[in-house]
Amino acid sequence: DAGVIQSPRHEVTEMGQEVTLRCKPISGHNSLFWYRQTMMRGLELLIYFNNNVPIDDSGMPEDRFSAKMPNASFSTLKIQPSEPRDSAVYFCASSFGARFGELFFGEGSRLTVL
Amino acid sequence: AQRVTQPEKLLSVFKGAPVELKCNYSYSGSPELFWYVQYSRQRLQLLLRHISRESIKGFTADLNKGETSFHLKKPFAQEEDSAMYYCALLNYGGATNKLIFGTGTLLAVQP
Numbered sequence: 001d002a003g004v005i006q007s008p009r010h011e012v013t014e015m016g017q018e019v020t021l022r023c024k025p026i027s028g029h030n031s032l033f034w035y036r037q038t039m040m041r042g043l044e045l046l047i048y049f050n051n052n053v054p055i056d057d058s059g060m061p062e063d064r065f066s067a068k069m070p071n072a073s074f075s076t077l078k079i080q081p082s083e084p085r086d087s088a089v090y091f092c093a094s095s096f097g098a099r100f101g102e103l104f105f106g107e108g109s110r111l112t113v114l
Numbered sequence: 115a116q117r118v119t120q121p122e123k124l125l126s127v128f129k130g131a132p133v134e135l136k137c138n139y140s141y142s143g144s145p146e147l148f149w150y151v152q153y154s155r156q157r158l159q160l161l162l163r164h165i166s167r168e169s170i171k172g173f174t175a176d177l178n179k180g181e182t183s184f185h186l187k188k189p190f191a192q193e194e195d196s197a198m199y200y201c202a203l204l205n206y207g208g209a210t211n212k213l214i215f216g217t218g219t220l221l222a223v224q225p
Binding site for chain 2: 003033042044056103105108
């Protein structure tokens, strides 16, 4: 298995543009997580899904952020409109059963909003 | 509130010196704690979990409930240990179990 796959690896966009980040979890994993990493705040959980259903989105910064998981093998995180303060590395992770704390992370998507 | 604190953003040591990466937590129940590591150009990955009581790559971490700490230790640092280390707490919230990370400590092992 190639592990969790994220795309794009790097994205540079201008303020106000829509950004879509994509994630393919490990086959068979039933939980998917979106984290944001910044120097100041470290790793912040944005949202997580269990069996394709959003369970906790309390970490989503504001209405500009949305996430979907239409099926067990694909998820998107969308920012519309993007702002410079959204610049960060966005990680997707998956696990089999969130209870156990062992997450498998993707390589991340580095977003720069100018 | 559930929280993980890593007070040091950067820890620099010389090769062969002991290493201690500090982690303190705030949790109302019985905590379940982890250390994750991110080497340069690699994915963030699990290093160890306290319930396993294991030693991975020479690292150990002991849960001290009295001091609410879970410090990561290694007696003799190696250059290949240079990485970003995150302490994490599994927050049980019924249907919303989730992993809460600290802000991370960058370990730099000098030759």
